[in-house]
Amino acid sequence: MKDLHFILLLLRKEFLLEFRTRSAISGIFLYVISTLFVVYETFVKIQPNVWNTLFWIILLFVAVNAMVKSFVQEKGNRVLYYYSLLNPSHVLIAKIVYNTLLLLVLSLLIWGLFIFFGDNPVKDLGLFLLILLLGSFGFSVTFTFLASLVAASNQSSTLLAVLSFPLIIPIILMLVKISAHALRLIQDTAVSGDLAILVAIDLLLCGVALLLFPFIWRD
Amino acid sequence: MIEKGKIWKFSGVILIVYVIIAGLLIPLKSGIESVEPSYGNAGETLKIQVTGYNTHFKEAGNSLRAWLKWDNGKAIAAAEMVALDERRMNLTFSIPNNLPENTEVQAVTLLIDSETDGTSVLPSAIFLTQTEKVLATEEVPWVKPENFSNNGQITFPFRNILGETIRNTYFHVPLWFGMMFLFLFAVIHSIKYLRKGDAESDLKAEAYTQTGIFYGLLGLITGALWAKNTWGAYWSWDIKQNMTVVALLIYAAYFILRASFEDPEKRARVCAAYGIFAFSTLIPLLYVIPRLTDSLHPGSGGNPAFGSQDLDNTMRMVFYPAVIGFTLFGFWLSSLQFRYLRLQKLREDVD
Numbered sequence: 001m002k003d004l005h006f007i008l009l010l011l012r013k014e015f016l017l018e019f020r021t022r023s024a025i026s027g028i029f030l031y032v033i034s035t036l037f038v039v040y041e042t043f044v045k046i047q048p049n050v051w052n053t054l055f056w057i058i059l060l061f062v063a064v065n066a067m068v069k070s071f072v073q074e075k076g077n078r079v080l081y082y083y084s085l086l087n088p089s090h091v092l093i094a095k096i097v098y099n100t101l102l103l104l105v106l107s108l109l110i111w112g113l114f115i116f117f118g119d120n121p122v123k124d125l126g127l128f129l130l131i132l133l134l135g136s137f138g139f140s141v142t143f144t145f146l147a148s149l150v151a152a153s154n155q156s157s158t159l160l161a162v163l164s165f166p167l168i169i170p171i172i173l174m175l176v177k178i179s180a181h182a183l184r185l186i187q188d189t190a191v192s193g194d195l196a197i198l199v200a201i202d203l204l205l206c207g208v209a210l211l212l213f214p215f216i217w218r219d
Numbered sequence: 220m221i222e223k224g225k226i227w228k229f230s231g232v233i234l235i236v237y238v239i240i241a242g243l244l245i246p247l248k249s250g251i252e253s254v255e256p257s258y259g260n261a262g263e264t265l266k267i268q269v270t271g272y273n274t275h276f277k278e279a280g281n282s283l284r285a286w287l288k289w290d291n292g293k294a295i296a297a298a299e300m301v302a303l304d305e306r307r308m309n310l311t312f313s314i315p316n317n318l319p320e321n322t323e324v325q326a327v328t329l330l331i332d333s334e335t336d337g338t339s340v341l342p343s344a345i346f347l348t349q350t351e352k353v354l355a356t357e358e359v360p361w362v363k364p365e366n367f368s369n370n371g372q373i374t375f376p377f378r379n380i381l382g383e384t385i386r387n388t389y390f391h392v393p394l395w396f397g398m399m400f401l402f403l404f405a406v407i408h409s410i411k412y413l414r415k416g417d418a419e420s421d422l423k424a425e426a427y428t429q430t431g432i433f434y435g436l437l438g439l440i441t442g443a444l445w446a447k448n449t450w451g452a453y454w455s456w457d458i459k460q461n462m463t464v465v466a467l468l469i470y471a472a473y474f475i476l477r478a479s480f481e482d483p484e485k486r487a488r489v490c491a492a493y494g495i496f497a498f499s500t501l502i503p504l505l506y507v508i509p510r511l512t513d514s515l516h517p518g519s520g521g522n523p524a525f526g527s528q529d530l531d532n533t534m535r536m537v538f539y540p541a542v543i544g545f546t547l548f549g550f551w552l553s554s555l556q557f558r559y560l561r562l563q564k565l566r567e568d569v570d
Contacts, residue, residue: 145496149489153479162475163493166468170503177511194511201503208499212492215413 003090010086010094025102028066032106035061036113048121048183055114056175059107059135060168066102067143068160070095071151079217088214095144096137096206103136121183127191128182131175131198138171138202145209148216174198228551234544241537242389249273249336250377251329254344261349262316264298269308269331271339272377276302279333285310286330286364287345293319293361294330316353324348330364338367341379376531380449387445388534393541394438397549401431402470404553406498409491421487422564424494425477426557430549432470439463450515458509459516466504469497 018025035058040046046054082091111132114120122128146163150156174194181191188194252272259265269285276283283302288294299311318325329344375385405427412420442460443453454460476493480486509516530538 146493149476149493150479152485152489155479159476159479163472166465166472167497167500169462169465170500170508173508197503197507197511201500201507204499204503205496208496212413212495215488216492 003087006086006090007094007097010090011098014094014098024069028062028106029109031065032058032062032109033113036110036117040117046118049180049185051114051118051121052176052180052183052185055110056135056172056179058110059103060139060165060172062106062110063103063139063143064157064161064164066106067099067140067147068150068157070099070144070147072156083218088217089210091217092144092148092210092213096140096209099140099144100133100137103140104133107132107136123184124182128179130195131178131182134195134198134202135171135175138175138198138205139168141202141206141209142168142171145205145213148213170201171198174201227547231544231547231551234540235548238389238393238537238541238544242386242541245533245537246372246374247273247383247385248339248372248374248377249275250339250379251331251341251344252379254329254341257344258346258348259314261314261318261347262353263314265312265314265345267310267312267345268303269310269329271306271308271331271336272382273336274331274339275305275333275335276308277305279335282334282368283308284332284364286362287312287314287327288330288364289319289325289327291319292363294364295360296362314347315359316357317359318347318349323350332364332367334368335370337370337372339377373533375533382448384445384448385534387441388530389537389541391438391441391445392538393545394434394441396542397545398431398434398438400546401427401434401549401553402498402501404550405431406495409494412487412491413495418483418487418564419561421491422560423553423557424491426553426560428470428473428494429556430553432467433552434545434549435463435467435470439467446515455515457516458512458514462504462509466501469500469504473497 039054039058043050043054111122142164143160146160146167147156150159150163153159174197177186178191178194178198180186181188181194250272252270255268255270259267279302283300285297285300286294287297295312295315297310298313299309301309303309325347326343327345327347329341330338332338378385405424408420408424408427411417412424439460442463446455446457446460447453450457473490473493477486477490480489
């Protein structure tokens with residue numbers, strides 16, 4: 001119970017910080033809207049199979065840009081202060097949960113804008129929402145952990161992209177495959193197996209990240 | 220005398236030398252490369268020309284025997300055999316009016332046996348067409364192929380399409396095994412670093428990762444050369460090839476990460492954490508995702524797997540030493556690289 005209490009407190013801190021410095025979050029929202037606008041200006045008409053890939057690629061780039069600052073604030077004296085107070089796992093869990101929620105909102109925004117500008121190719125709403133959640137969680141775990149690695153370097157945004165894109169490939173391949181099913185592009189009976197693999201990859205990465213984070217956090 | 224601690228290095232080198240000599244010099248078993256024409260009709264006298272590989276048709280002389288065999292075990296012997304040279308031979312078969320199966324087109328297997336070459340088999344060598352059954356009963360001289368000769372030579376199996384490229388099993392596959400062992404040791408040393416904070420473990424992890432990437436590149440190149448000869452192109456955008464490149468990109472990023480930190484302790488800690496995280500994504504990347512999609516690579520989609528039925532005993536005698544030899548050699552390379560890195564670090568400290 002005490003763990004949960006700490007995590008909720010940290011989560012609240014994340015929301016408060018984000019709310020007080022609204023420039024970052026509004027920047028990301030604007031990034032999403034302009035990207036979508038550029039996409040529709042250049043593509044004009046988007047076929048469902050292109051839509052499927054495009055959606056996840058846009059979410060990937062949005063995620064990199066949104067997550068890179070996860071640990072930028074936690075530098076210098078403030079880290080020392082946190083370090084004396086908190087358990088590192090709580091910090092990471094709170095960040096992962098916060099980033100998952102943020103990505104979920106952003107992915108819903110991207111989806112909504114896609115519907116607004118064009119039409120909605122998604123046929124299986126429940127399945128699509130489920131993989132939005134699983135995808136947001138997977139992206140959040142990978143990017144949050146890697147952001148904590150590169151936070152100390154000078155060129156963290158380039159480094160984060162270089163480190164994370166190859167690592168995200170297993171997740172994004174599974175996502176595109178299952179989402180093709182939600183769009184009825186393929187008929188596949190093994191969709192529950194694919195979902196299980198996606199969950200397994202997410203949990204594996206989350207577990208490894210939780211094990212390793214205490215070592216990186218100590219400065 | 221060789222020092223005790225060096226025995227594994229020498230055995231690695233000896234095994235690799237053995238693998239190169241045995242793997243490249245042991246000949247392939249004789250086989251049937253092609254048959255022309257590869258189709259015929261029921262009731263006709265079918266004359267075909269057989270092209271063999273590593274065969275000695277002339278030398279075999281009277282010991283040559285040939286059969287066409289159906290799936291249900293029925294076979295007819297060749298009516299006439301004329302060896303044109305060591306690799307080419309004309310065969311004549313009297314195809315019965317009533318074929319033994321019920322389908323319109325029936326695939327038959329060609330079997331050739333001789334004392335010099337042993338037995339060669341070409342499945343689905345000829346497709347025979349039967350438009351309608353002839354009512355008149357006929358006496359077909361059905362035979363059962365038996366008394367196969369064994370020439371007692373040590374050979375590697377002959378496979379159509381694969382041909383001589385079957386020898387790549389002793390280089391491509393062991394290099395991959397070696398790469399996985401090297402990456403595994405890099406992870407073990409990374410974990411050691413995070414637990415003990417010993418600077419040498421960090422250098423060891425770096426050295427193992429470097430040799431691992433080197434092995435990975437060699438594995439990729441040997442695979443691509445093999446693919447050119449069997450799949451027709453160096454790069455086919457096959458899922459296994461793509462995932463391999465992704466794995467190498469992941470480890471290339473490791474070195475970018477190393478280069479971007481000034482403080483050695485911070486660098487060691489971050490790189491150890493990244494190394495462990497990266498290794499844990501290799502498992503879905505190399506062992507789960509490729510199994511979900513069709514692939515040309517042996518082991519998936521009906522292609523011959525690298526398993527019990529694909530390695531015969533002669534191949535095992537070379538393949539297992541190759542795995543052990545390349546792995547030991549990789550460890551030796553890593554230890555040399557580690558000593559180089561350690562000296563480099565010492566010089567930096569002195570400066």
